[in-house]
Amino acid sequence: MNVRALLTERLETALAKALGESTPAVVQPAARPEFGDYQANGIMAAAKRTRQNPRALAERVIALAELDDLTDPPEIAGPGFINLRLSADFLTRALATPELLAAVPAPQRVVVDYSSPNLAKEMHVGHLRSTIIGDAIARVLEALGHTVIRQNHVGDWGTQFGMLLAHLEDTGASSDGLADLESFYRDAKARFDADPAFAERSRETVVRLQSGEVAARRAWQRFIDISLSHCQAVYDRLGVLLTPADVRAESAYNEALPHVVADLTAKGLAVPSEGAICVFLDEFVGKEGEPLPVIVQKSDGGYLYATTDLAAVQFRSESLAASRVLYLTDARQALHFRQIFAVARRAGLADSTVALEHLPFGAMLGKDGRPFRTRAGTVVKLIELLNEAESRALALVAEKNPELDPAAQAVIARAVGIGAVKYADLSKNRTSDYVFDWEQMLSFEGNTAPYLQYAFTRIQSIFRRAGVPSGPRPLQVAPEAHEEHALAVQLARYQEVVEQVAADGFPHLLCAYLYELATLFMRFYEACPILQAEPTDRERRLALAARTGATLQHGLDLLGIETVERM
Ligand code: ARG
Numbered sequence: 001m002n003v004r005a006l007l008t009e010r011l012e013t014a015l016a017k018a019l020g021e022s023t024p025a026v027v028q029p030a031a032r033p034e035f036g037d038y039q040a041n042g043i044m045a046a047a048k049r050t051r052q053n054p055r056a057l058a059e060r061v062i063a064l065a066e067l068d069d070l071t072d073p074p075e076i077a078g079p080g081f082i083n084l085r086l087s088a089d090f091l092t093r094a095l096a097t098p099e100l101l102a103a104v105p106a107p108q109r110v111v112v113d114y115s116s117p118n119l120a121k122e123m124h125v126g127h128l129r130s131t132i133i134g135d136a137i138a139r140v141l142e143a144l145g146h147t148v149i150r151q152n153h154v155g156d157w158g159t160q161f162g163m164l165l166a167h168l169e170d171t172g173a174s175s176d177g178l179a180d181l182e183s184f185y186r187d188a189k190a191r192f193d194a195d196p197a198f199a200e201r202s203r204e205t206v207v208r209l210q211s212g213e214v215a216a217r218r219a220w221q222r223f224i225d226i227s228l229s230h231c232q233a234v235y236d237r238l239g240v241l242l243t244p245a246d247v248r249a250e251s252a253y254n255e256a257l258p259h260v261v262a263d264l265t266a267k268g269l270a271v272p273s274e275g276a277i278c279v280f281l282d283e284f285v286g287k288e289g290e291p292l293p294v295i296v297q298k299s300d301g302g303y304l305y306a307t308t309d310l311a312a313v314q315f316r317s318e319s320l321a322a323s324r325v326l327y328l329t330d331a332r333q334a335l336h337f338r339q340i341f342a343v344a345r346r347a348g349l350a351d352s353t354v355a356l357e358h359l360p361f362g363a364m365l366g367k368d369g370r371p372f373r374t375r376a377g378t379v380v381k382l383i384e385l386l387n388e389a390e391s392r393a394l395a396l397v398a399e400k401n402p403e404l405d406p407a408a409q410a411v412i413a414r415a416v417g418i419g420a421v422k423y424a425d426l427s428k429n430r431t432s433d434y435v436f437d438w439e440q441m442l443s444f445e446g447n448t449a450p451y452l453q454y455a456f457t458r459i460q461s462i463f464r465r466a467g468v469p470s471g472p473r474p475l476q477v478a479p480e481a482h483e484e485h486a487l488a489v490q491l492a493r494y495q496e497v498v499e500q501v502a503a504d505g506f507p508h509l510l511c512a513y514l515y516e517l518a519t520l521f522m523r524f525y526e527a528c529p530i531l532q533a534e535p536t537d538r539e540r541r542l543a544l545a546a547r548t549g550a551t552l553q554h555g556l557d558l559l560g561i562e563t564v565e566r567m
Helices: 003-019 043-049 054-065 090-094 125-143 160-171 181-194 196-210 214-238 250-266 307-320 331-349 383-401 406-426 449-465 480-492 492-502 510-529 533-556
Strands: 026-028 038-039 075-077 080-086 110-114 149-152 270-273 276-279 294-297 326-327 355-358
Touching: 003 038, 003 043, 003 054, 003 492, 026 510, 043 054, 043 510, 054 080, 080 510, 090 480, 110 125, 110 160, 125 149, 125 214, 125 383, 125 406, 125 492, 125 533, 149 307, 160 181, 160 196, 160 214, 181 196, 196 214, 196 533, 214 406, 250 276, 250 294, 250 307, 250 383, 294 307, 294 331, 307 326, 307 331, 326 331, 331 355, 383 406, 406 449, 406 510, 449 510, 449 533, 480 510, 480 533, 492 510, 492 533, 510 533
Parallel strands: 110 149, 110 326, 326 355
Antiparallel strands: 026 038, 038 080, 075 080, 270 276, 276 294
16 A cells, blocks of 8 residues: 555645645655654645644644544644654554555556667667666556556668668678677678768668668568567566567558658648758757757658657557557657657647656766776677676675585576666666766675665575565564564555656666665664564564565566575
């Protein structure tokens, strides 16, 4: 159950009774333990607006709110904050059920557009953030009962493919020759830049491809298949849930593009401009006040990234019947998406009820604060980054567990290495740039994957030593010690945090929650002996420990991170 929503609802009902109008109660987790577990901060603003004494209003609200089944008697602090402490009785009920998470009452159909690399090149670190963050958000939405439609909007069309196919024809590259797509691309590009005849042939090849010539199409398809299989290998390795069935490439929209342009033209939105066809909207102007058009067709008749995205909005709204569409790309595409969403709305390509949301993220930087690159200054291939993560983790695991056999070490190293890379990204607010730092992400201390995975294994070992299974264990008696209460409250907050991530698309909130949970558990474990305690205390503490372990595992799974039994 969403505790914060429950408290909010009770307080807002009371506020409405007291003031005759709906008023936000602004319920938040308490800033400090002295303030209880939650605080309601909305009373002062409401009192000011309605010219009342805030403490008197707070008292009336408390009297009207019927909080008895949820909290101890609330306290009024300062000029009119309401401090709320969850009652032992409520916590016992909240933690008596084995389910950690309940489905939301009104599930939606949500399209999540993520990963979406360009197939001309091999996946590199620039694709990591979209892939990892998008996958976590998709998992969170699914866990809450939403229908998630993953869309891997891969770039498989455009002039670059002419160059690649011309090079393919010349080299007759076997699948082996395409094993290293990155150098294949580099060689093709070098020829394109140096050799005008090759460049000309590349352009002809694009025309052959676009006019549907069989040989060109076949070569293109082979190239795309190989490139996609490279992507799938990365997804599998990362434990990302994307499958080939989630691919809906740019080329899938080719037939719709002329219709999009015709439609925009018929509605008077698209107009000829310097030979191209553009949509001008008043709200998009540059620094000097110059209009920023959305070009939907070039003067040579070709279509653009934007045209394809307009077709995709329509498809997602109409054919996929989405109520919400999320786009995960870096922040540099922010203007592109604002324009696409505005044009789509104006043209009625998206149903007026569909939410279109761009969830941007910053760049991945090296420790020197510059874009993350290899020592030689080239882009880092994803697969190589993941190899390095696992080998670094293996060294740590072997050092900590020399007694484990190599196969067991490898399993742990995979969970830790891949988990560390994913968690380092997910735990930062995605809107800022983030520094990729091996030592930090693989540390067993602080807000890292290894710390949380280790906390999980410690809980598992408590159960091994107790000789009881670590499965669900309903809390039957109320928490007593202060550390038990704090841990129980954190456990009860899981639903509200997951719902928050689903609403705003910020997985770092879930990371911060899990880190806090592990920290509160360690504090509890130091203060409250489990195995040596009296039977009632022992049972209650085992129940709290079991719930903590299950929540850590569930939360890490929502982030796409594996847990292991020991490490
Ligand atoms: N292929 C694009 C890129 O690599 C990202 C596509 C994102 N999705 C979209 N519908 N535009 O930048």
